[in-house]
Amino acid sequence: MENPQVLADSSQGLSVFMPILILMVLGVVIFWGAVLVAGLIRPSKPSKLKQTAYECGELPVGQAWSHFNIRFYVTGLIFIIFDVESALMFPAASVFKKLNSIGLGGLALIEILLFVMILVAGIAYCWSKGDLDWVKSLSSKEK
Amino acid sequence: MLVVAIEKERTFEKVAIVSFLTILFILSALLMLVSCLALLLTKNIMHACTFLLAALLGVAGLYLTLHADTLAVTQVLVYVGGVVILMLFAVVLTGGQDQESITKEKFPHLAPLFGSKSTFLKAFLVSMIFFVAAASLLRLGEKEIVHVVAVNYAPTIQSLGQLLMTDYLFAFELVSVLLLGALIGAALIARPMKK
Amino acid sequence: MTDNMPQFFQELFHLETSDCLTFLFYFIGAFILVNIASVIGGLATYAERKISADMQLRIGPNRVGPYGLLQFLADGAKMLMKENIMPLMADRFLFNIAPMLCLVGIFATLAVLPISGNLTLAHLDVGVFYVVAISSLVGLGIFLGGYASNSKWSLLGGMRGASQIISYEIPVVISILSIVLLSGGTSFKTIVHHQGGLPHEWFVLHNPFTFIAFIVYFIGSLAEANRAPFDLPEAESELVSGYHTEYTGMKFAFFALAEYVEVFVLCGVGATLFLGGFNVPFGLDTFLSKTPFPLLAEVVQLGAFFTKTFALYYLVIVIRWTLPRLRVDQLMSLCWKYLTPIALFNLIGTAIWMVYFHDQSIVEIIKAAGSHAGGGH
Amino acid sequence: MVSLSSFLFLSFVLFLTGLMLVLGRKSIIFVLIGLELILNAAALNFVAYSRFVTEKLDGHLFALFIIVIAAAEAAVALALAIRFYQLKETTHLDELSELKH
Numbered sequence: 169m170e171n172p173q174v175l176a177d178s179s180q181g182l183s184v185f186m187p188i189l190i191l192m193v194l195g196v197v198i199f200w201g202a203v204l205v206a207g208l209i210r211p212s213k214p215s216k217l218k219q220t221a222y223e224c225g226e227l228p229v230g231q232a233w234s235h236f237n238i239r240f241y242v243t244g245l246i247f248i249i250f251d252v253e254s255a256l257m258f259p260a261a262s263v264f265k266k267l268n269s270i271g272l273g274g275l276a277l278i279e280i281l282l283f284v285m286i287l288v289a290g291i292a293y294c295w296s297k298g299d300l301d302w303v304k305s306l307s308s309k310e311k
Numbered sequence: 312m313l314v315v316a317i318e319k320e321r322t323f324e325k326v327a328i329v330s331f332l333t334i335l336f337i338l339s340a341l342l343m344l345v346s347c348l349a350l351l352l353t354k355n356i357m358h359a360c361t362f363l364l365a366a367l368l369g370v371a372g373l374y375l376t377l378h379a380d381t382l383a384v385t386q387v388l389v390y391v392g393g394v395v396i397l398m399l400f401a402v403v404l405t406g407g408q409d410q411e412s413i414t415k416e417k418f419p420h421l422a423p424l425f426g427s428k429s430t431f432l433k434a435f436l437v438s439m440i441f442f443v444a445a446a447s448l449l450r451l452g453e454k455e456i457v458h459v460v461a462v463n464y465a466p467t468i469q470s471l472g473q474l475l476m477t478d479y480l481f482a483f484e485l486v487s488v489l490l491l492g493a494l495i496g497a498a499l500i501a502r503p504m505k506k
Numbered sequence: 507m508t509d510n511m512p513q514f515f516q517e518l519f520h521l522e523t524s525d526c527l528t529f530l531f532y533f534i535g536a537f538i539l540v541n542i543a544s545v546i547g548g549l550a551t552y553a554e555r556k557i558s559a560d561m562q563l564r565i566g567p568n569r570v571g572p573y574g575l576l577q578f579l580a581d582g583a584k585m586l587m588k589e590n591i592m593p594l595m596a597d598r599f600l601f602n603i604a605p606m607l608c609l610v611g612i613f614a615t616l617a618v619l620p621i622s623g624n625l626t627l628a629h630l631d632v633g634v635f636y637v638v639a640i641s642s643l644v645g646l647g648i649f650l651g652g653y654a655s656n657s658k659w660s661l662l663g664g665m666r667g668a669s670q671i672i673s674y675e676i677p678v679v680i681s682i683l684s685i686v687l688l689s690g691g692t693s694f695k696t697i698v699h700h701q702g703g704l705p706h707e708w709f710v711l712h713n714p715f716t717f718i719a720f721i722v723y724f725i726g727s728l729a730e731a732n733r734a735p736f737d738l739p740e741a742e743s744e745l746v747s748g749y750h751t752e753y754t755g756m757k758f759a760f761f762a763l764a765e766y767v768e769v770f771v772l773c774g775v776g777a778t779l780f781l782g783g784f785n786v787p788f789g790l791d792t793f794l795s796k797t798p799f800p801l802l803a804e805v806v807q808l809g810a811f812f813t814k815t816f817a818l819y820y821l822v823i824v825i826r827w828t829l830p831r832l833r834v835d836q837l838m839s840l841c842w843k844y845l846t847p848i849a850l851f852n853l854i855g856t857a858i859w860m861v862y863f864h865d866q867s868i869v870e871i872i873k874a875a876g877s878h879a880g881g882g883h
Numbered sequence: 884m885v886s887l888s889s890f891l892f893l894s895f896v897l898f899l900t901g902l903m904l905v906l907g908r909k910s911i912i913f914v915l916i917g918l919e920l921i922l923n924a925a926a927l928n929f930v931a932y933s934r935f936v937t938e939k940l941d942g943h944l945f946a947l948f949i950i951v952i953a954a955a956e957a958a959v960a961l962a963l964a965i966r967f968y969q970l971k972e973t974t975h976l977d978e979l980s981e982l983k984h
Contacts, residue, residue: 187627195613248393259472265690302835392642405968493955497962
């Protein structure tokens with residue numbers, strides 16, 4: 169079944185990813201199927217008033233895409249640095265037990281310790297500079 | 312066995328067996344190509360981020376066809392779950408998509424490369440044709456090397472981790488210093504300005 | 507031991523293995539799994555309303571079907587009939603894509619959910635890593651949903667929801683890392699293989715660090731599914747149900763379904779990582795697999811997996827009606843100032859424990875010490 | 884048949900799209916999207932060669948490091964873009980003309 173060229177099968181046969189593809193296609197098909205079927209059944213009388221954004225009854229004021237505070241970005245920034253760290257840690261962690269069993273555990277521990285501690289230093293810096301707290305009222309900072 | 316002849320190689324008679332590998336390759340390549348084209352044509356920046364997401368998922372699918380499952384999952388985790396969300400935040404924080412993002416006016420004094428969208432499409436098509444012609448020319452000489460994957464080519468997460476922790480240890484630690492620098496730098500830049 | 511589900515059935519019914527037969531088995535398995543997950547999502551809404559009713563001394567839904575069991579079907583039908591209103595200035599393309607992204611993200615994690623030894627659809631080598639990666643699509647779907655509906659409330663709700671989900675993903679991933687550290691592999695099969703059937707053999711009681719990791723994982727997964735004390739993005743009182751304010755009809759139904767199925771998937775992964783997944787105590791499943799009906803072993807393993815998952819799900823529902831909602835800054839500071847440092851030091855603690863005690867759990871150490879002391883006289 | 888040249892073709896298309904986005908667009912975010920595509924094209928080439936030619940895992944690790952560094956780079960670049968927007972109220976690249984704001 170496998171591509172004849174790949175004789176010695178490496179990690180796993182590629183057919184193990186088949187259900188993932190099937191489920192993703194199933195998700196898309198179910199979503200669009202239900203939306204289209206519902207489109208046929210239900211009434212559709214669009215009216216100007218019905219299509220205004222919901223603002224607890226009043227008429228919406230101003231453009232939605234207004235200016236936002238930057239703390240959303242700082243959270244995302246710290247997230248992506250730790251996301252990348254965990255992406256690198258997964259291969260390292262999955263091999264730690266084997267290294268430990270052949271006696272290299274101490275060395276592997278020091279490697280992981282070094283890797284994590286450097287990033288803990290990063291989050292300590294952000295904590296001390298007040299990047300982690302959500303409501304940054306500058307006035308309270310000066311007092 | 313679903314036997315379908317996809318293409319007859321000129322150099323030798325080979326009936327391609329439709330295996331899951333080819334289906335996965337075609338689907339992810341198609342997804343990537345369509346989203347790349349859409350990226351070129353769209354003006355709305357939020358649509359651009361969504362098409363970037365689709366292109367990156369396509370590349371993750373291509374990694375799967377290359378038996379690199381760890382890389383495909385890292386790509387999805389880091390890019391799809393991190394970089395694209397960060398870009399969406401950045402787009403909202405830089406005033407949505409009211410700016411004009413395509414060079415409308417022509418740059419007579421500059422090379423046509425900086426021309427309007429249409430010149431880009433023409434350039435894109437010309438380079439496609441050139442590449443396909445070159446590839447088919449070269450392919451004549453290239454005999455299909457029957458390719459056997461060596462047994463030790465097992466790109467599992469364990470073998471990758473072992474290589475990472477032994478041979479590439481210095482790079483592993485250096486990357487954490489780089490991430491520290493990126494974190495502190497970006498936090499410093501993105502701190503709210505004290506007016 | 508067959509390595510994937512189609513081979514298991516092909517040997518069971520003595521069929522010759524062929525390519526399209528594998529595809530057929532995978533397709534039927536995937537279709538059944540999707541339906542089971544949707545029904546579980548629906549029943550979860552029913553269970554939630556019934557349990558909250560009991561806790562508030564009132565009777566939950568009991569009109570539709572016996573004891574109100576078909577209530578979620580009635581809700582589904584109602585959603586089908588609702589008119590699909592799209593706000594005027596909304597971004598039509600993104601407005602439709604957002605719920606689809608959420609749904610595809612959740613259904614893709616179902617492929618790897620370790621229901622039982624042979625019935626799980628895909629035994630990926632990178633199982634846990636894959637679940638963490640694909641479930642980050644949900645945060646994206648929520649943000650796009652909030653952005654596309656062109657109203658200040660839903661945009662604010664979408665941004666808050668996305669930033670909450672992505673920031674709580676870090677403690678969850680780091681606590682999962684300490685389990686991967688302990689079991690030496692990211693595939694669900696090795697993780698479950700390293701745990702036994704009885705509670706003392708589970709990872710949650712393996713050492714104090716994994717116990718803390720379970721608590722951090724549970725809190726993080728509550729926040730990641732916008733549940734219980736962390737449901738600020740869709741808080742009815744403040745943001746008028748946040749990012750899916752402008753959604754009506756089936757798109758809103760799919761957002762809600764994705765949320766409930768995500769809680770089920772997170773509870774399932776939590777049960778597998780910390781509570782021994784489909785391991786059956788006293789080796790009942792190995793005994794049954796030797797009898798002429800190997801399917802019985804699968805049924806027993808299914809039972810073990812679903813009881814553990816529904817126990818966690820019950821805990822999630824009870825927590826929702828006991829704890830008040832957190833403010834945004836409390837929510838974020840809890841994540842970054844408490845959960846992430848705890849999870850990081852937990853990871854180091856697990857590594858030190860493994861090096862010092864050579865991967866032994868507390869019970870094994872006590873036994874070893876006991877036998878050593880006993881035999882040493 | 885899935886062979887090395889098909890992957891080279893795909894990464895060529897990725898690289899080309901990225902290059903055209905970087906050169907042809909005037910908004911900072913578009914340029915960053917183009918940059919991400921170029922980095923992905925390079926990583927795809929590494930893995931393709933490691934699968935078809937060298938059969939060693941170094942290509943995979945190199946692609947892993949490319950992904951990690953591209954994420955860190957995107958974080959810093961987007962921080963710069965936001966700060967630029969705060970100063971100049973626009974993300975149009977023509978405004979980025981003076982060295983001192």
